Amino acid sequence: MIKRRKIINQIALFICFLTAVWGLFWLFFILFDVVRHGLTALTPSLILNDPAPPGVSGGGLKHAILGHTLITITATLIGVPIGILGGTFLAEYGRNWAFSRIISFLADIMVSVPAIIVGAFVYALFVKPIGHFSGFAGALALAFIMIPVIVRTTENMLSLIPWTLREAAFALGAPYYKVIFQIVYRGAGMGIFTGIILAIARVTGEAAPLLFTSFNNAFTSYNLREPLASLTVTIFQYAMGPYEDWHRQAWGASFLITLFILGLTLVGRYLIKRRFKH
Amino acid sequence: MKKYLFIILSILLLISCKAKEEAPKVSGKTLNGAGATFPYPLYSAWASAYYKEKGIKINYQSIGSGGGIRQITERTVDFGATDMALKPEEVEEKRLLQFPTVIGGVVISFNLPELGDKRLVLDGETLCKIFLGEIKNWDDPKLKALNPGVNLPSKPITPVYRSDGSGTTAIFTHYLSDVCPKWAKEIGFGTSVNFKAGIGAKGNEGVANYVKRTPYSLGYLEYAYAVQNKIRAADLKNAKGKIVSPSVESFKEAAKTSQLDPAKHFYAWMTNAPGEGAWPITGATYILLAKEKAEVNKEVVKFFDWAFQAGDKTALELHYVPLPEEVKSKVREYWKNQGL
Amino acid sequence: MATFKREYLFNSLFLAITALSSFLVIALLLGIFLVLLKESLPAFQRFGFLGFILSSSWDPVKENFGGAIPLFGTLVTSFFALILAIPIALGIAIFITEVAPKSLREPIGMAIELLAAIPSIIYGMWGLFTLAPIQSKYIEPFLQKTLGSLPYFGKLFSGTPLGIDIFTASLILSIMIIPFTASVARDAFQLVPPVLKESAYGVGATKWEVIKDVVIPYCKLGILGGIGLSLGRALGETMAVAFVLGNLNQFPSSLFSATATVTVKLANEFTEADKDIHLASLFYLALLLFIMSFTILAIAKYFIQRTGTK
Numbered sequence: 010m011i012k013r014r015k016i017i018n019q020i021a022l023f024i025c026f027l028t029a030v031w032g033l034f035w036l037f038f039i040l041f042d043v044v045r046h047g048l049t050a051l052t053p054s055l056i057l058n059d060p061a062p063p064g065v066s067g068g069g070l071k072h073a074i075l076g077h078t079l080i081t082i083t084a085t086l087i088g089v090p091i092g093i094l095g096g097t098f099l100a101e102y103g104r105n106w107a108f109s110r111i112i113s114f115l116a117d118i119m120v121s122v123p124a125i126i127v128g129a130f131v132y133a134l135f136v137k138p139i140g141h142f143s144g145f146a147g148a149l150a151l152a153f154i155m156i157p158v159i160v161r162t163t164e165n166m167l168s169l170i171p172w173t174l175r176e177a178a179f180a181l182g183a184p185y186y187k188v189i190f191q192i193v194y195r196g197a198g199m200g201i202f203t204g205i206i207l208a209i210a211r212v213t214g215e216a217a218p219l220l221f222t223s224f225n226n227a228f229t230s231y232n233l234r235e236p237l238a239s240l241t242v243t244i245f246q247y248a249m250g251p252y253e254d255w256h257r258q259a260w261g262a263s264f265l266i267t268l269f270i271l272g273l274t275l276v277g278r279y280l281i282k283r284r285f286k287h
Numbered sequence: 288m289k290k291y292l293f294i295i296l297s298i299l300l301l302i303s304c305k306a307k308e309e310a311p312k313v314s315g316k317t318l319n320g321a322g323a324t325f326p327y328p329l330y331s332a333w334a335s336a337y338y339k340e341k342g343i344k345i346n347y348q349s350i351g352s353g354g355g356i357r358q359i360t361e362r363t364v365d366f367g368a369t370d371m372a373l374k375p376e377e378v379e380e381k382r383l384l385q386f387p388t389v390i391g392g393v394v395i396s397f398n399l400p401e402l403g404d405k406r407l408v409l410d411g412e413t414l415c416k417i418f419l420g421e422i423k424n425w426d427d428p429k430l431k432a433l434n435p436g437v438n439l440p441s442k443p444i445t446p447v448y449r450s451d452g453s454g455t456t457a458i459f460t461h462y463l464s465d466v467c468p469k470w471a472k473e474i475g476f477g478t479s480v481n482f483k484a485g486i487g488a489k490g491n492e493g494v495a496n497y498v499k500r501t502p503y504s505l506g507y508l509e510y511a512y513a514v515q516n517k518i519r520a521a522d523l524k525n526a527k528g529k530i531v532s533p534s535v536e537s538f539k540e541a542a543k544t545s546q547l548d549p550a551k552h553f554y555a556w557m558t559n560a561p562g563e564g565a566w567p568i569t570g571a572t573y574i575l576l577a578k579e580k581a582e583v584n585k586e587v588v589k590f591f592d593w594a595f596q597a598g599d600k601t602a603l604e605l606h607y608v609p610l611p612e613e614v615k616s617k618v619r620e621y622w623k624n625q626g627l
Numbered sequence: 628m629a630t631f632k633r634e635y636l637f638n639s640l641f642l643a644i645t646a647l648s649s650f651l652v653i654a655l656l657l658g659i660f661l662v663l664l665k666e667s668l669p670a671f672q673r674f675g676f677l678g679f680i681l682s683s684s685w686d687p688v689k690e691n692f693g694g695a696i697p698l699f700g701t702l703v704t705s706f707f708a709l710i711l712a713i714p715i716a717l718g719i720a721i722f723i724t725e726v727a728p729k730s731l732r733e734p735i736g737m738a739i740e741l742l743a744a745i746p747s748i749i750y751g752m753w754g755l756f757t758l759a760p761i762q763s764k765y766i767e768p769f770l771q772k773t774l775g776s777l778p779y780f781g782k783l784f785s786g787t788p789l790g791i792d793i794f795t796a797s798l799i800l801s802i803m804i805i806p807f808t809a810s811v812a813r814d815a816f817q818l819v820p821p822v823l824k825e826s827a828y829g830v831g832a833t834k835w836e837v838i839k840d841v842v843i844p845y846c847k848l849g850i851l852g853g854i855g856l857s858l859g860r861a862l863g864e865t866m867a868v869a870f871v872l873g874n875l876n877q878f879p880s881s882l883f884s885a886t887a888t889v890t891v892k893l894a895n896e897f898t899e900a901d902k903d904i905h906l907a908s909l910f911y912l913a914l915l916l917f918i919m920s921f922t923i924l925a926i927a928k929y930f931i932q933r934t935g936t937k
């Protein structure tokens with residue numbers, strides 16, 4: 010009897026081991042594929058050249074890289090301050106208010122809302138009425154995705170600062186906002202920064218919300234009031250097309266994006282771990 | 288922390304300064320257009336040359352004719368492009384202007400490894416049945432009858448159609464409606480129809496991609512895409528019963544009998560044309576302009592006027608048929624009448 | 628005294644700014660809901676609620692739209708993705724918390740989290756260029772020969788294996804959503820009071836029996852929450868599925884059929900719907916998807932909160 014249970018135990022635990030292998034297998038398979046195809050596509054011309062018409066070789070991704078960078082930076086500039094301020098309210102001024110729990114809960118759900126719906130929303134609000142697609146609308150869509158993420162991470166990080174620290178500052182006569190700026194933010198700074206990094210990593214990989222907002226541009230442009238190309242939408246466009254050259258560029262773009270995002274994610278996670286070791 | 292903020296702010300300042308340099312006052316330096324994937328290789332080539340010559344960017348995005356119509360109706364782009372001409376009433380209703388730019392052919396591309404160099408012959412009825420899902424295999428007797436002496440395998444056909452709103456679909460389904468009463472009754476024609484069989488791909492690009500990589504598939508494709516990607520295209524039996532191959536000549540034959548009339552905003556179909564050597568699935572592609580945007584329209588018209596003068600060679604290289612001179616004059620007159 | 632008043636003013640200002648920022652979250656939520664509602668009104672008025680979700684026609688020519696197929700497609704792909712993902716995710720959580728040597732725990736955990744960090748468009752590209760051909764050449768024909776010959780169950784594996792179908796899409800989805808359940812389950816498992824486990828060991832249970840009969844029942848709510856998160860993510864996934872599903876408006880007859888989901892339909896047809904009622908129907912689908920995923924995520928988060936994990 011015992012023997013049978015022991016065997017079942019071994020088998021079950023071995024199966025669990027296999028599941029881990031399954032998960033890791035796909036991870037390495039996908040990453041390996043991206044690296045394999047992407048590295049061969051990675052030439053200086055890929056990054057420095059403007060795009061070429063379909064069927065013509067020698068095009069590059071300069072327009073997409075620049076456009077995507079512009080959009081992401083703008084989104085960060087819009088989303089981060091609002092996110093931090095919102096999280097500050099939930100963790101500080103509003104911490105005893107019941108409604109804050111509700112806001113927090115809703116923000117948590119918003120983190121996982123389908124990105125394409127945010128895109129449709131921004132289209133209805135900022136593209137149709139204005140009359141053209143714009144990089145700014147794309148940045149707005151990304152910002153709307155970032156805000157709940159940053160609100161939640163900021164709220165969490167700020168809540169970790171012990172209340173006694175704030176009390177000490179109050180006892181010295183400091184007004185609440187000074188307490189927040191000079192004590193709480195200082196202490197949680199690294200955590201908030203990590204939250205920002207992870208939010209950027211999340212948002213850089215989005216394509217769906219950009220499809221109907223920043224649209225696409227066949228030329229290199231720095232103007233946020235115009236449609237802008239982005240790496241993710243360009244990958245979508247090129248991968249769905251028939252030209253071999255386009256496929257090659259799509260892999261190159263995939264490689265760049267994956268490198269960037271995984272890099273940021275690993276840095277972010279590493280920073281979190283370091284913070285908690287202290 | 289402060290140091291990083293300063294660095295970020297200064298980078299942004301630099302970028303915004305650069306943006307101011309490039310920022311046009313009234314979209315003067317960049318014109319945004321969107322629509323049909325049908326002429327995309329051509330418009331793209333024209334835009335590239337135009338930019339080199341005049342420094343004006345024509346940003347054309349191929350999202351399908353349905354997209355072109357919608358985006359110009361909503362005035363979210365400077366010009367829209369469609370292979371399905373809007374009826375004159377629709378053009379008036381949406382306060383648009385419409386004119387053709389070039390003519391092209393829709394071909395039946397396929398992926399049949401066993402065929403080798405032999406040609407594949409199809410006709411309207413078999414195409415109809417294939418896309419209705421009634422002919423399921425390559426070695427169906429109807430296909431065999433059209434292709435004696437060809438070893439057709441016993442494999443299922445995968446039809447590929449357009450999943451997005453497409454003028455190419457409109458031209459193709461208009462042809463099917465012409466030759467196949469069942470199709471006309473059950474499905475009809477338009478940029479987006481209720482296909483009964485096969486898989487959907489986005490854009491002519493997507494169809495070319497799927498057909499290229501999926502053996503035993505068959506899809507309707509604008510000719511330039513088939514040629515550029517070295518995909519085989521079938522010959523068709525036309526209205527006169529002759530078997531024609533797709534080519535600039537057979538497209539020209541079909542275009543001869545069409546009536547492009549400025550009074551009707553050039554609304555016309557060229558499918559199932561009566562000529563001896565006419566390609567049965569031919570069509571023109573159009574540009575749509577928002578009537579009230581005079582400034583922008585002037586710029587767009589300048590671009591296409593330049594293309595009419597200097598772009599014929601590129602069009603022929605890419606297997607499109609440039610508009611005959613009479614039609615070009617009609618289009619220029621149309622522009623003049625609209626004050627452009 | 629003057630500075631006191633000024634400080635007070637600054638404080639109130641800051642309070643107002645932060646409060647407004649946090650209200651923005653609610654404004655966003657309400658905004659999305661209201662905008663979707665407004666834009667889908669024409670379709671709602673024409674087709675109604677039941678009429679829309681039960682109608683399988685999507686006919687732009689005849690202007691008759693029904694959401695049955697995309698809604699069904701969304702549910703089916705997510706369902707199959709869950710079937711493939713949940714056992715794996717639980718197995719991984721068990722492996723990390725109970726079986727793996729301590730030094731390997733962090734790296735493996737981190738590696739699994741990376742699966743969630745890979746952008747979905749990369750999954751889509753890889754799916755189209757690498758997985759789909761492998762599926763159509765090797766995996767799907769193999770499954771057809773083996774499992775396809777079983778009665779009833781075998782019908783799931785009929786049809787031409789093109790690689791562009793529900794099976795491939797669900798497989799890719801399942802890989803993407805593993806981390807959500809795995810990390811929630813991991814956290815839940817680690818919150819089990821050691822006393823419970825030790826008492827089980829004390830009466831002679833094997834490790835697996837402890838997991839099966841003590842840990843998992845204790846963490847039921849948390850695990851359900853994790854499953855809910857994975858489901859919510861699967862419902863809303865666009866790019867990974869758009870490449871490999873085909874957007875065919877037909878009820879799938881087997882795992883090897885192409886079909887449509889709400890997100891794929893939106894991505895393909897949104898900028899191109901030239902008739903107003905077409906666009907309104909797309910917004911209608913978006914609204915339904917929004918309500919569905921919101922509800923599932925809300926329930927899932929609630930479960931997770933109840934178990935005290937983050």
